[in-house]
Amino acid sequence: MSSGMWAEKYRPKALDEMWNQTEIVSRLKSFVKDRNLPHLLFVGPAGTGKTTSILALARDLYGPAYQNYTLELNASDERGINVIREKVKNFARTAAIASEVQFKILIMDEADSLTSAAQHALRRTMEIYTRTCRFVLIGNYSENIIEPIQSRCSVFRFGPLGEEDAKGWIKHIADNEKLNLLPEGLEAIYEASTGDLRKATNLLQAAAATQSGEIDDVTIYSVLGRVSPGRVRELINLGLKGQFMEAREVLRGLLIDEGLAADDIIRLIYSEVLRLNIPERYKVRLSDTIGEIDYRLTQGARAEIQLSTLVAKLVIIGEEING
Ligand SMILES: Nc1ncnc2c1ncn2[C@@H]1O[C@H](COP(=O)(O)OP(=O)(O)OP(=O)(O)O)[C@@H](O)[C@H]1O
Numbered sequence: 001m002s003s004g005m006w007a008e009k010y011r012p013k014a015l016d017e018m019w020n021q022t023e024i025v026s027r028l029k030s031f032v033k034d035r036n037l038p039h040l041l042f043v044g045p046a047g048t049g050k051t052t053s054i055l056a057l058a059r060d061l062y063g064p065a066y067q068n069y070t071l072e073l074n075a076s077d078e079r080g081i082n083v084i085r086e087k088v089k090n091f092a093r094t095a096a097i098a099s100e101v102q103f104k105i106l107i108m109d110e111a112d113s114l115t116s117a118a119q120h121a122l123r124r125t126m127e128i129y130t131r132t133c134r135f136v137l138i139g140n141y142s143e144n145i146i147e148p149i150q151s152r153c154s155v156f157r158f159g160p161l162g163e164e165d166a167k168g169w170i171k172h173i174a175d176n177e178k179l180n181l182l183p184e185g186l187e188a189i190y191e192a193s194t195g196d197l198r199k200a201t202n203l204l205q206a207a208a209a210t211q212s213g214e215i216d217d218v219t220i221y222s223v224l225g226r227v228s229p230g231r232v233r234e235l236i237n238l239g240l241k242g243q244f245m246e247a248r249e250v251l252r253g254l255l256i257d258e259g260l261a262a263d264d265i266i267r268l269i270y271s272e273v274l275r276l277n278i279p280e281r282y283k284v285r286l287s288d289t290i291g292e293i294d295y296r297l298t299q300g301a302r303a304e305i306q307l308s309t310l311v312a313k314l315v316i317i318g319e320e321i322n323g
C-alpha cells in the first residue's frame with residue numbers, strides 16, 4: 001500500500017484515461033485535435049472530474065510543459081476581483097509563444113462563489129484577453145453564473161458517475177494497491193460516496209490505513225464513524241429467529257470489537273425495528289422494551305446486560321410471531 005493521496009496518484013493524466021463522462025471527453029478531445037478552444041464553463045457536483053478533465057486537456061494540448069501555459073486560480077481563495085484581474089493580466093498578456101498553440105488556459109475554480117459584480121468584471125477581463133487566453137470557469141451550479149458569462153462559454157454539465165463506473169473505479173484502485181476489498185466493502189463505499197470519486201477514493205484509502213486484512217462494510221462504516229446497519233439488522237433477525245446466542249455474539253462484536261456506544265446501538269435497533277415487516281402490535285411491544293432499556297442505560301446500567309435483555313425480548317416476540 002503506497003502513501004500520498006490516492007486521489008492525486010490516480011488522477012487521470014490524459015483525456016483517454018477519464019472514466020465515463022464520454023460525451024464530455026469526446027467534445028474536449030475534438031478541441032485538442034483542432035488545437036483550438038472556446039471559453040468553457042464546467043458545472044456539476046464534487047468529485048466528478050471537472051478539474052481532472054481540464055488538466056488532462058491541457059496536458060494533451062501542450063505536452064509535458066503544460067504548466068507553463070495554464071494558471072489555476074481558486075475564486076474563493078483570492079482576495080477580490082482586483083487581485084484576480086491583476087493575476088489574469090500578468091498571465092494572459094503574453095501569448096503562449098513557445099507553444100504551437102497561440103493561447104494559454106486560465107482555470108478559475110469555484111467561479112460560482114464570485115459575486116455578480118465580480119463576475120461582470122471577470123466577463124470584461126475575458127473579453128480583453130480573449131485572443132491570448134481561454135477561460136475555463138468551474139462551479140457546482142450554473143444558476144450562480146451570470147448569463148453574459150454563460151453565453152460566452154461552451155457549457156459542460158458533469159453528472160455524478162453511475163454505479164457501475166464508480167464501483168469500477170474503486171476496484172481499479174483496490175487492485176492496484178493490492179487490497180482485499182470484499183463486495184460488502186465496495187457496496188458500502190459506493191453508498192457513502194454515490195458518484196463522488198474523490199470521496200470514494202479517500203474513503204478507501206482511510207479504510208486501508210486502519211485495516212490491513214479484509215476491507216468489508218464494517219471497516220467502511222467505522223471509518224465513516226457510523227454504526228453498520230447491516231450488522232444491527234443481522235442481530236435483530238437472529239433474535240427473531242430464536243438464535244439467542246448467535247445474536248448475542250453479534251451484539252458483543254458491536255460493543256467490544258467495534259467499540260460502539262450502547263446508546264448508538266439502541267438507537268439503530270429502534271429505527272430498524274420500526275422498519276421490520278411484522279405486525280404493528282409487536283413493534284409496539286418492542287418499542288416499549290427499547291424505551292425502558294434506553295432509560296436504564298442513562299441510569300448507568302451495564303450495557304451488555306441491558307442489550308442482552310433486548311435480544312431475549314426479540315426471541316420471545318419471534319416465538320410468538322412464528323408460533
Ligand atoms: N470521470 C473521472 N474519471 C477518473 N477519475 C475521476 C473522474 N472524476 C473524478 N475522478 C477522480 O476523483 C478525484 C477528484 O476529481 P476532480 O478533482 O476532477 O473533481 P471535481 O469535479 O473537480 O470536484 P470539485 O467540484 O470538488 O472540485 C480525482 O482524484 C480524480 O482522479
Ligand SMILES: [Mg+2]
Nearest residue numbers: 050051052109
Ligand atoms: Mg475541482
